[in-house]
Amino acid sequence: MLDLFETPNAEPEIVPVRKLAARVAGVYAAPSDHFETRAVDALAVGFEGIAGDYHAGVTRRSGGREPWYPRGTEIRNERQLSLVAPDELAQVAQTMGIAEIKPEWMGANLLIEGLPRFSLLPSGTLLFFKSGATLKIDALNNPCRQTGRLVAEQARMADQPAGALAFVKAAKRLRGLVAWVEKPGLIRQGEEISVRVPEQWIYRG
């Protein structure tokens, strides 16, 4: 809640670092020519992301998410992996009136359970995987119409264009996060994750 008596330039409330625990509930990879992913036992991640994957690369081409650049501008790739949470997918499915949404339909690489409000983990959160890899959260993944179309198709919705739009609306702040590889290593199905949420505050500058 906004404090109406807050003084401009006052030191904001600093929320301390938090350590949380989570678990890898699913691991998925995409062939290099395909957005949708398939379940695998483990992923080997490097500084370029998942080698050979659709979203691999130290750099990527800008698109609709970066309207400030001409489409296709080469920028650093902070969107190497897509992470989603089972409770959030269930919530989106319920709002859309469909039985389920599978992580594979959305091109997700990791299904992560055990963290409430997963999509709201802040930028800079570190995920340390027991097998050795570390991911760093870039940002919330905003749902797009393209993913909505795939979900509507896979769920065999009667009105697919309406289903795609319903997904974009229902999945706002529930479509997970994108992350890049801070430290190469393995990520295995079922393993534990130590999560480090950095200090937080609101900049009102």
Added chain:
Amino acid sequence: MLDLFETPNAEPEIVPVRKLAARVAGVYAAPSDHFETRAVDALAVGFEGIAGDYHAGVTRRSGGREPWYPRGTEIRNERQLSLVAPDELAQVAQTMGIAEIKPEWMGANLLIEGLPRFSLLPSGTLLFFKSGATLKIDALNNPCRQTGRLVAEQARMADQPAGALAFVKAAKRLRGLVAWVEKPGLIRQGEEISVRVPEQWIYRG
């Protein structure tokens, strides 16, 4: 201020995207073997940071800031450039009882003016430089004893070990930010910067 009546898992307050304007008040580079920087007219930045610079690289070796890794672990380099603000440096100098702190002493690459509480800009903030480069803010730069020693030395403080410690304390949340290159290009002395602060909220998961 923390709302004591806040419900766990309630949707947090979302502070909308903000657009701000700033100016490059100084540009500095470091020779590859040297922490301290020198004033230059412009910097050409690429995906590795400032070519040939002390902090250049797509990856870097971990140190005391990453106590969760064995020292020297190769990790992605999100600390390519160091950014500071003139009003914050003046405030740190005043607290330390010295006349000034020059950006060069701290190994800064950019002196940026026009943004209140510069060091508190959140992770993910984008800085669009008129000459073409884009930087993305990784995080607050925590002041360390090594930089404190350089500042105490350059300021010719009588008690240098005490001066180094005084810097670490005085510069907390006033020592600027670290950033990486999202889009290669030039950064010129005196030019304008468009700043995009992303949506903000506090994760209380």
